[in-house]
Amino acid sequence: MKSKPARLKADAAVICDTEMFAPDLPTLCVGLRDIVYGELHVQGARQDLHSGIYGGAAPNPMMATAEILTALKDREGHIKIPGFYDRVVEPSAKEREAWARLPFDVEEYKEKEVGVRELVGEPEIPLFERMWARPTLEVHGIRGGFIGEGAKTVIPARAVAKVSTRLVADQRPDEALKQIQAAVKAACPKGVTAEFKLIHTAAPSLVNPDNRFIEMSAEAMKQVFGKETVYIRSGGSIPIVGAFDEFLGIPSVMMGFGLPDDNLHAPNEKLHLPNFFRGIEAVARYLELLGA
């Protein structure tokens, strides 16, 4: 795409990879978070050690990983990486008001969709803004040491944590990566070495809805679903959206037909079949309206 902008020239892109905010509620997604995903490698002694003999003298990279992670993000969900929020664009007052009007039952979301007793994240930021317009930092798993049945008293020689941050507009993945790497170095405890190694990055994106492609798409979905189309963002990533914007200079129309309980990228993922058929209809109607 980078080398063939003329050949790939288009007016707009249509992407069907996002969610409807609620069943039967036509929804356009106009913003995506994206990601810096990497591995935090922490090395202690040359080899695994016996915790009786060496405990009190040898560094524990598994514990050091916990120390680094808790230095990167506090208990309230604030990322403590210096400079990390500097480029974050706040949602407009209009967008915030629209989000506040979305049909949403927080208790049902908490209990039925997420299955937790309490939602977390920066307490001073409203829920949709936390998920759609704020960066996050998550640890996905930590490799190393002993995790089998029973007890083994090993001080592991190394630990590797899978760590990612979701970025929002206008954060830059390369800059965010450097900030993470610097923060890991600064937080590294005595006796171990720590390094954040990149696996991949992609840039976040924010689509300006004031263009005829988004407008026609909203109208097409309204006609097919029989309700006013709402505008949301997504906390997930579709890296091609950023690339379309950067290299081709075209807007992406994100007409999505997933549902909140589809268990996206998780066990028992599904697709609601009526949405599949109405989705086809909505995309066809969109092309008709555009061509009219």
Added chain:
Amino acid sequence: MKSKPARLKADAAVICDTEMFAPDLPTLCVGLRDIVYGELHVQGARQDLHSGIYGGAAPNPMMATAEILTALKDREGHIKIPGFYDRVVEPSAKEREAWARLPFDVEEYKEKEVGVRELVGEPEIPLFERMWARPTLEVHGIRGGFIGEGAKTVIPARAVAKVSTRLVADQRPDEALKQIQAAVKAACPKGVTAEFKLIHTAAPSLVNPDNRFIEMSAEAMKQVFGKETVYIRSGGSIPIVGAFDEFLGIPSVMMGFGLPDDNLHAPNEKLHLPNFFRGIEAVARYLELLGA
């Protein structure tokens, strides 16, 4: 042993499961740490979740585990569990002086034996005391989430950390367990549940060296190895020593013939053969001296 003290009656026990402080240096071990080993179970949402969609709202039990662990022990190696040090007996001035006189090259220990650039642990406590006479807390591994090759953006539903503490005299395993469990509850962050489940415990022990069994053993080793016997403790655990003391009321003579570079309970474990033969000789000499 608990139900048959009369049948198991003995004057003393001899245990060959400890180390010589240095090659050719006859060594008696007179104190052992012991252990509370368990699993820290942390539960978040009902199932694994996508970190793009739910990041900023759903709790992360892997991160919560890091938060709990760092609340239990600070970066300098001090255990922050309330009451944990209350029963810890300090070594006598005589014992501390003897430890300070042991032939020991800290640089060689650090680089060759442990293989680290820096030793860690409570900075105000001397090294041998940290390893032999102070409790420790270690995490051995953390199960949960994604640890395979590449990237998966999962917020794990649960994490299980293998955690143990080494106890020293006069800490009591049952009491230490209750303290750990209370500290885990107190440190549990919002949105998750956390529980410390016991796998096993054993009591630490400290042998009074002023009895003829220890004295004869020191003399026998001196005769066989041709050097004055030194008294040390071990940071490891031999649960039967505590049981011999508690149920039979007998001292344990710990004549050990391992060497510091034996890689005890670790990859490439070995036993120095000359120590095997001189060990047999020393135990035989001990029995001769006792019977004389």
